[in-house]
Amino acid sequence: MARHLRSLRDLNADECARLLELAADIKAAPQKYASALAGKSIAMIFAKQSTRTRISFEVGIHQLGGQALALSTGGGTGMQMGRGETTHDTAKVLSRFVHGIVIRTFAQSQVEGLAEHGSVPVINALTDLYHPCQGLADLQTIREHFGDTRGRRLVYVGAGNNVAHSLMLAGPRAGMDVVVACPTELPPNAHVLLQAQADAAEYGTKVGVETDVERAVEGADVIYTDTWVSMGEEEEAKRLIQILRPYQVNEALMAKTGTKSIFMHCLPAHRNDEVTDAVMDGAQSVVFDQAENRLHAQKALLALLMEAAPWS
Numbered sequence: 209m210a211r212h213l214r215s216l217r218d219l220n221a222d223e224c225a226r227l228l229e230l231a232a233d234i235k236a237a238p239q240k241y242a243s244a245l246a247g248k249s250i251a252m253i254f255a256k257q258s259t260r261t262r263i264s265f266e267v268g269i270h271q272l273g274g275q276a277l278a279l280s281t282g283g284g285t286g287m288q289m290g291r292g293e294t295t296h297d298t299a300k301v302l303s304r305f306v307h308g309i310v311i312r313t314f315a316q317s318q319v320e321g322l323a324e325h326g327s328v329p330v331i332n333a334l335t336d337l338y339h340p341c342q343g344l345a346d347l348q349t350i351r352e353h354f355g356d357t358r359g360r361r362l363v364y365v366g367a368g369n370n371v372a373h374s375l376m377l378a379g380p381r382a383g384m385d386v387v388v389a390c391p392t393e394l395p396p397n398a399h400v401l402l403q404a405q406a407d408a409a410e411y412g413t414k415v416g417v418e419t420d421v422e423r424a425v426e427g428a429d430v431i432y433t434d435t436w437v438s439m440g441e442e443e444e445a446k447r448l449i450q451i452l453r454p455y456q457v458n459e460a461l462m463a464k465t466g467t468k469s470i471f472m473h474c475l476p477a478h479r480n481d482e483v484t485d486a487v488m489d490g491a492q493s494v495v496f497d498q499a500e501n502r503l504h505a506q507k508a509l510l511a512l513l514m515e516a517a518p519w520s
C-alpha cells in the first residue's frame with residue numbers, strides 16, 4: 209500500500225521528526241543519497257504557477273538519481289486532465305508509467321482521488337486547502353535556527369489560507385504552539401481548525417485563532433506571513449487587500465516580538481503589502497533559508513515515501 213502526503217495529517221509526530229532528521233542529513237551530505245531514486249520516474253503535474261516547488265522538486269529528484277517529468281494541465285502540450293480526463297483514469301494510467309506523482313492543483317479532492325485510485329505515492333504540492341511540502345520546509349528552517357522546534361510559538365499573520373492550514377497541522381507534530389492572527393472575515397477553514405486542535409490536544413500543544421494581531425505576536429518566536437491574494441483569488445484582490453492592510457508585518461510589529469524572533473514567508477512576497485522591505489531584508493528574516501529547505505525537505509519526503517530510506 210503506497211504512502212502519500214495529501215496533508216500533514218498523513219504523518220505522525222515521530223514520522224515528522226524522522227523526516228526532519230533525514231532532511232538535515234541530506235542537506236549536510238547530499239552525495240550519500242545520490243542513487244536513492246535510481247531507475248524511478250516521478251510525474252509532476254502543475255495546474256498552477258510555481259517557482260520554488262517545481263524547481264526544487266525537479267532538481268531534488270535529479271539529485272536523488274531519479275527522472276522528473278514536469279507536466280502541465282493546459283496548452284497544446286498539457287495533460288488530458290485539462291480537457292476533462294477523470295482523476296480516476298489519470299491515476300490508473302500514471303500508475304502504469306511512473307513511481308510517484310507530485311501534483312499542484314486547485315481542489316484537494318483531486319489529490320485525494322489520485323491517491324485513492326492510483327497505486328503509487330501522491331504528494332500534494334499545494335491545493336486551495338493545504339501546502340504540506342511548505343510546512344515541512346518551514347519546520348526544517350525553525351529547527352535549524354532554534355536547534356529544536358519543541359516549545360516554540362509560531363504566529364501566522366494574515367488570511368487563514370492553505371499555508372496557514374499546513375502550519376496549524378505542522379505545529380502540533382513538531383511540539384509547537386500555533387496562533388493564526390487573522391481578520392474575522394478571513395478565518396482558517398473550520399474543519400481544519402478542529403483537526404489541528406485535536407492534533408494539538410494529542411501532542412500537548414495549542415492551536416488558536418486571534419483577531420488582535422498586536423496581542424497575538426507578543427512573545428512569538430516565529431512571525432510568518434503570506435501573500436494577501438492567493439492564486440485563484442485575483443478577482444477579489446481589492447477587497448482582500450483592504451481587509452488585510454492592518455495585518456502588515458513591519459518593523460513596528462516585529463519589535464513587539466523581541467529581538468530573538470525570526471520572520472518567515474513562503475514566497476513569493478508582495479513587498480510592502482503583507483511585509484515591508486525592511487523586514488524581508490532584515491536581520492530576523494530567514495525567508496531564503498526557508499526557500500532552500502524546500503529542496504532538502506522534499507528530498508527527504510521522496511526518499512521516505514519511495515521506500516529508499518527507512519521510517520525509523
Ligand code: CP
Pocket residue numbers: 257258259260261262334342474475476
Ligand atoms: N512557496 C511556494 O510554493 O512557491 P511557488 O509557488 O513558487 O512554488
